[in-house]
Each structure stands twice: as structure tokens, then as C-alpha cells.
Amino acid sequence: KNQVEQSPQSLIILEGKNCTLQCNYTVSPFSNLRWYKQDTGRGPVSLTIMTFSENTKSNGRYTATLDADTKQSSLHITASQLSDSASYICVVNNDMRFGAGTRLTVKP
Amino acid sequence: KAGVTQTPRYLIKTRGQQVTLSCSPISGHRSVSWYQQTPGQGLQFLFEYFSETQRNKGNFPGRFSGRQFSNSRSEMNVSTLELGDSALYLCASSWRTGLEQYFGPGTRLTVT
Numbered sequence: 120k121n122q123v124e125q126s127p128q129s130l131i132i133l134e135g136k137n138c139t140l141q142c143n144y145t146v147s148p149f150s151n152l153r154w155y156k157q158d159t160g161r162g163p164v165s166l167t168i169m170t171f172s173e174n175t176k177s178n179g180r181y182t183a184t185l186d187a188d189t190k191q192s193s194l195h196i197t198a199s200q201l202s203d204s205a206s207y208i209c210v211v212n213n214d215m216r217f218g219a220g221t222r223l224t225v226k227p
Numbered sequence: 228k229a230g231v232t233q234t235p236r237y238l239i240k241t242r243g244q245q246v247t248l249s250c251s252p253i254s255g256h257r258s259v260s261w262y263q264q265t266p267g268q269g270l271q272f273l274f275e276y277f278s279e280t281q282r283n284k285g286n287f288p289g290r291f292s293g294r295q296f297s298n299s300r301s302e303m304n305v306s307t308l309e310l311g312d313s314a315l316y317l318c319a320s321s322w323r324t325g326l327e328q329y330f331g332p333g334t335r336l337t338v339t
Contacts, residue, residue: 162317162330213325214283215272
């Protein structure tokens with residue numbers, strides 16, 4: 120069983136709407152959690168990185184939250200744009216335990 | 228500042244052959260990590276090098292190996308290629324282990 124589970128697997132939303140992606144992990148001990156955005160055919164781009172002492176971190180319209188007690192993280196995207204269409208990947212710890220990603224499609 | 232560069236971008240090899248992929252990190256970055264990405268398995272960590280030493284290793288067979296040079300450039304080698312090795316191989320660099328990683332565009336390897 121993967122130690123990093125992401126949901127939903129895929130998501131379709133309309134341009135301008137908000138959405139929230141989930142990441143639950145069982146990795147222990149926990150050091151840090153990263154969210155990446157990966158456009159098709161390109162390398163992932165870091166959105167946020169949080170350690171266990173951080174609850175929230177923002178990067179423009181992207182806001183990540185972390186609850187180290189419940190081992191859950193979320194990535195909230197505000198006022199979505201067509202360019203947000205991509206895969207969003209949650210990664211735990213320095214040895215890079217990857218989630219399977221959420222494929223987000225933003226439609227006009 | 229130039230980003231992470233990977234060469235070649237595309238490669239086609241035959242089963243049984245070996246291949247070497249190259250990664251040049253962002254100037255000043257001393258940590259280089261390698262990943263394999265396939266539709267079925269997603270992103271998987273191969274190994275990380277820092278100051279020419281392997282610091283972390285994923286769960287891949289010994290056919291996958293790597294090294295890092297004194298200028299932080301890294302190479303990854305896969306010997307005795309199998310069809311299942313077809314994947315996008317990504318390299319990422321950072322100042323040091325645990326810090327934000329910057330990914331290259333990847334090398335698309337196809338094994339026939």
C-alpha cells in the first residue's frame with residue numbers, strides 16, 4: 120500500500136472556480152511535505168514545501184495546509200485558470216515518497 | 228540563472244543495451260536526485276547524490292546506477308535494458324538534501 124495517498128485521482132472544474140486536493144500519508148517519521156505541479160511532458164515544479172511545524176504556506180493562488188497530527192495535507196487553488204490544468208503531486212520526506220497525483224482539468 | 232538541463236531529451240534503445248543519461252544542476256546546487264516516471268507507477272525515487280556521494284537510494288535493481296562529479300554534474304546508467312525501463316527519467320537539483328528541488332525537463336527513454 121502506498122504510504123502517500125492522493126484524492127481525487129482526477130478532477131474537472133470550470134475556470135474561475137476554487138478546488139481542493141487532498142494528500143494523506145502514513146510515512147513515519149515525518150520530516151517535510153512538498154506539493155508539485157507537473158504539466159504534461161515537463162518536469163514537476165515546486166509549489167510549496169512544509170515542515171512538521173508549519174500549518175499553512177501560500178504561493179500565489181495556491182495554498183497548502185498541513186496537519187501533522189492527522190497526517191493530512193491539502194492544496195487549495197483559488198480562482199482557477201486554464202493554465203492550472205496539470206497533475207499535482209504530493210511528496211513526503213527527503214527520500215521522496217510520492218503520491219500518485221491528482222490530474223486537474225480546468226475548462227473554460 | 229540557467230535551470231536544470233538533461234541530455235539527451237529523447238532516446239531509443241534496444242533490449243539488452245545500456246544507456247547513460249546526463250544531468251547538469253543549477254549552478255551552486257550540490258544535490259542531484261534522479262527519478263523514474265511511468266504511467267503505471269508514477270514518480271519513483273532512484274537515488275540522490277550530494278558532494279559526489281550517494282546519500283539516499285530508492286528500491287531499484289542494481290542495473291540502475293549513478294555517479295556525481297566534482298562539478299556536481301551527474302550521470303545515471305542503466306545496464307541490460309528491459310522493456311519496462313521505458314520511462315521519463317527526471318533529474319532534480321537543490322542546494323542540499325531536504326531543500327526545495329528544481330526539476331529538469333527529463334529524458335524520455337524508449338526501449339524496444
